[in-house]
Amino acid sequence: MRAGERAYQALRADIVEWRLSPGQVLGEVELSERLGISRTPVREALSRLTADGLTEPHNGRGVVVATISAEDVRSLYEFRDSLDCRAAELAARRGNPEVFRALAADLRRAVDGLTSDDDPDHVSYYELVQRMDAAIDEAAANPFLRQAQAGVRLHLARVRKLSKSDPQRLASAADEHQRIAQAIADGDPALAIATTRVHLSNALQHALNTKELAPVRPAAS
Structure with a gap:
């Protein structure tokens, strides 16, 4: 390299x-x-x-x-709503149910692990989320959507780590991801969209409440 x-x-x-x-x-x-x-x-x-x-x-x-402001996070999640909900819908229509049933089972187990001290950095959970992202990309089978997601996820990975010190939020996020995976496994596009939107709303509110965010930038004169 x-x-x-x-x-x-x-x-x-x-x-x-x-x-x-x-x-x-x-x-x-x-x-x-x-x-x-x-x-x-x-x-x-x-x-x-x-x-x-x-x-x-x-x-x-x-x-x-670069700093991350509340304004940045809101903009990121506005874009995510369009991308993630569409990807979940397509995955529910096109994906292999067994792949997402397995992910849902792993996410159910992750909820318990996130409340213990066995993995203080929560590495296994973040790896599981990456697996789910990759599975949705593959199932959606849309190269343009995948390309758009790649740029968003680089910044999303940084925002997600704002929850690292809050095991309760991480456990809630794991449960929300499990519901998304189950909806996709069940081949229910409407439910896949709804569960994705619930997760995005909860994740946004948590991110906005973290002290690491910079103040909103003043408007240009």
Whole structure:
């Protein structure tokens, strides 16, 4: 793997996992020393992260980790409503019921695991959510929808981690995902849309109540 790709993946993971905080300055010299590579691949990685919207220019020179405001989260979930509900509907019409029955069973078990201390970082739950996202993409069988989802999920992964310190919300989210999976397994498009919309509404409200969000940006004059 090229040094620029390694740097990009490492920094992207640090941002998504909140190991790098919004507003934190990302200096090329410091990053090249930490990652053990030259400044050129670091610069390449930072350019890609800025194109992704995960970093932003800082006072005309250098970059910082992009902030996430309540306005950003609302916009993200407005877009998700269109994409996720349509994907769930198509998956219910086209998907393999057995795949989603298995996911629903795993999600039911995940509810209990999220209230224990066995997996404090909830890695297994987030992996299960990624499995469900991939299964819905495959079942929906729409390459344009899949492409649109890819960009949204990069930012969604970051927002989802706002629930990491709230096992009760994670357990509720797992239950909501289980209901979506079951509706798809049952081949019920209307219920798949409804359960997806309930999950999105609950996830949005929880995200808006977290202290990590930045203040709403002032309107441009």
